[in-house]
Amino acid sequence: MERVKLTTKKELEIYMNPVRQQLIRELELSKIPMTPKMLADKLNISASGTQHHIKKLLSLGVIELDHTELINGITASFYKPTYVVVQIGMELNDDSIYLREALMQEKIFQIFKGFVAKKERLLQNETLKDMEAEDTDLTKLQKWGDTLTGVLHLTDEESVELMKIIMEYIQSHSKPSKERTPYEYALILYNAKEEIDG
DSSP: OOEEEOOSHHHHHHHHOHHHHHHHHHHHHOSSOBOHHHHHHHHTSOHHHHHHHHHHHHHHTSEEEEEEEEETTEEEEEEEEOOOEEEOOTTOOSTTHHHHHHHHHHHHHHHHHHHHHHHHHHHHTTHHHHHHHHOOHHHHHHHTOOOOOOOOOOOHHHHHHHHHHHHHHHHHTOSOOTTOOOOOOOOOOOOOOOOOOO
């Protein structure tokens, strides 16, 4: 999978914009490419504002033009995500470190917020209560989602193997299809061993 590395403050600011993050999310959740008008309607903003944000995201390489169509005598442009891994340089210790951390916190918060909203909608419909009575943990995950936390104990080789498995799985499931449902995820995995000076 290709990678886009955002290294400058300007690139981070373009990418971090909340409207642009929503625009990227809408494109990622959609099974079809979308026009600026379609995105504007989803985000409840002007089409010209959407066009401005699209140009900025195109400059980073995180979205791309899928195709154009002639609709009622007007050429409509349809956009889609580029399905790349976006690296924001969390390993860098520079003037933009707080921007990077703020971006990661916001992305994790938005995914958790979506998870909670989905759960609440299901509870209001009492669907979740019915599912809990009859389903195993794995079938609940299939139907609506779950959160997992804890500690794994891995050798160096196992940690490399786990990341490889995760990245390959993500890569092979990042593009939409008619048969698949979009699942949002946030995964934090780090070496939690405390170093002892001595």
